[in-house]
Amino acid sequence: xxxxxxxxxxxxxxxxxxxxxxxxxxxxxxxxxxxxxxxxxxxxxxxxxxxxxxxxxxxxxxxxxxxxxxxxxxxxxxxxxxxxxxxxxxxxxxxxxxxxxxxxxxxxxxxxxxxxxxxxxxxxxxxxxxxxxxxxxxxxxxxxxxxxxxxxxxxxxxxxxxxxxxxxxxxxxxxxxxxxxxxxxxxxxxxxxxxxxxxxxxxxxxxxxxxxxxxxxxxxxxxxxxxxxxxxxxxxxxxxxxxxxxxxxxxxxxxxxxxxxxxxxxxxxxxxxxxxxxxxxxxxxxxxxxxxxxxxxxxxxxxxxxxxxxx
Ligand SMILES: *[C@@H]1O[C@H](CO)[C@@H](O)[C@H](O)[C@H]1NC(C)=O
Ligand SMILES: *[C@@H]1O[C@H](CO)[C@@H](O)[C@H](O)[C@H]1NC(C)=O
Ligand SMILES: *[C@@H]1O[C@H](CO)[C@@H](O)[C@H](O)[C@H]1NC(C)=O
Ligand SMILES: *[C@@H]1O[C@H](CO)[C@@H](O)[C@H](O)[C@H]1NC(C)=O
Ligand SMILES: *[C@@H]1O[C@H](CO)[C@@H](O)[C@H](O)[C@H]1NC(C)=O
Ligand SMILES: *[C@H]1O[C@@H](CO)[C@H](O)[C@@H](O)[C@@H]1NC(C)=O
Numbered sequence: 001x002x003x004x005x006x007x008x009x010x011x012x013x014x015x016x017x018x019x020x021x022x023x024x025x026x027x028x029x030x031x032x033x034x035x036x037x038x039x040x041x042x043x044x045x046x047x048x049x050x051x052x053x054x055x056x057x058x059x060x061x062x063x064x065x066x067x068x069x070x071x072x073x074x075x076x077x078x079x080x081x082x083x084x085x086x087x088x089x090x091x092x093x094x095x096x097x098x099x100x101x102x103x104x105x106x107x108x109x110x111x112x113x114x115x116x117x118x119x120x121x122x123x124x125x126x127x128x129x130x131x132x133x134x135x136x137x138x139x140x141x142x143x144x145x146x147x148x149x150x151x152x153x154x155x156x157x158x159x160x161x162x163x164x165x166x167x168x169x170x171x172x173x174x175x176x177x178x179x180x181x182x183x184x185x186x187x188x189x190x191x192x193x194x195x196x197x198x199x200x201x202x203x204x205x206x207x208x209x210x211x212x213x214x215x216x217x218x219x220x221x222x223x224x225x226x227x228x229x230x231x232x233x234x235x236x237x238x239x240x241x242x243x244x245x246x247x248x249x250x251x252x253x254x255x256x257x258x259x260x261x262x263x264x265x266x267x268x269x270x271x272x273x274x275x276x277x278x279x280x281x282x283x284x285x286x287x288x289x290x291x292x293x294x295x296x297x298x299x300x301x302x303x304x305x306x307x308x309x310x311x
Contacts, residue, residue: 061117068106173263198303209309
């Protein structure tokens with residue numbers, strides 16, 4: 001079957017082959033050719049269930065998509081001081097629950113249907129994982145490091161949109177943050193997970209970025225003894241520099257050890273600040289020059305990347 005598909009693709013070109021499968025407009029010559037008709041059906045595109053179960057032996061991954069064919073969503077963020085819900089525009093058609101098959105042609109699900117799919121299908125691009133890439137086993141964490149990509153990310157085949165999915169069942173997501181810490185270089189990089197408000201992909205992912213030197217210097221000057229390794233504590237010295245008043249709240253782990261409870265700590269933060277705008281919360285990890293590892297939540301308008309990632 002794979003051979004037939006290759007030959008068909010070579011003979012007709014991709015778009016005709018797609019039409020043949022009924023996925024595009026129909027071409028008469030495909031029907032008229034008895035050799036092709038009813039035989040070489042191209043492999044289907046991987047669906048969400050196949051990706052989340054790593055059951056991908058007979059499907060192919062989508063190319064990158066742009067925009068979204070169905071009307072994109074305005075996802076509600078949180079009420080402003082007048083009680084009006086604000087919205088964040090997304091290239092997806094559902095705001096909660098991760099990527100569904102109906103969103104396969106949406107840019108905001110490209111991380112799931114294209115990047116993660118490619119990674120699971122091509123282990124040479126996906127050679128750092130928290131477990132084997134094997135169908136119907138439990139979910140794993142993976143490092144997405146496609147050759148030529150301008151940034152590496154970590155993600156998982158557990159289908160969840162992002163940060164607010166992590167704290168109610170924190171074990172798996174605490175492990176995800178640990179996995180991410182095994183993928184970055186703390187001497188020069190930081191980790192960051194965007195808020196609901198600013199993220200552009202609706203599949204959980206952590207950015208591995210060059211660290212922000214201003215934050216590196218700022219945290220290096222903080223006294224770690226004013227913090228603990230369990231709870232996110234308000235950094236009272238942090239300048240509210242986006243003009244609207246924003247907070248960062250951190251826990252710290254000493255001696256270069258990994259943070260093991262970052263998703264759990266987010267749940268404790270929400271319990272302590274029940275009125276916080278959850279859709280503005282982002283999370284990030286950065287190690288200072290004394291090898292203290294700072295794990296922080298932010299509620300800045302533009303998310304944590306601008307604060308923890310540099311250029
Ligand atoms: C996903 O694809 C598999 C294999 O083609 C199919 O059996 C399954 O029904 C599909 N799932 C959905 C939800 O369409
Ligand atoms: C949505 O898709 C369009 C078209 O590719 C793109 O220009 C825009 O930046 C995307 N918006 C978001 C929020 O991802
Ligand atoms: C999203 O919001 C924009 C700007 O407020 C509006 O023009 C657009 O119609 C909205 N789209 C949907 C699908 O609600
Ligand atoms: C992992 O993938 C990279 C390319 O992304 C490659 O250079 C490297 O050799 C691979 N390592 C292993 C152990 O396969
Ligand atoms: C991504 O990760 C790979 C494998 O660890 C590494 O070789 C590559 O330099 C990284 N890319 C970036 C942009 O950091
Ligand atoms: C972060 O945002 C500012 C302003 O938008 C609020 O004043 C803070 O209360 C808020 N901090 C938390 C923890 O919710």
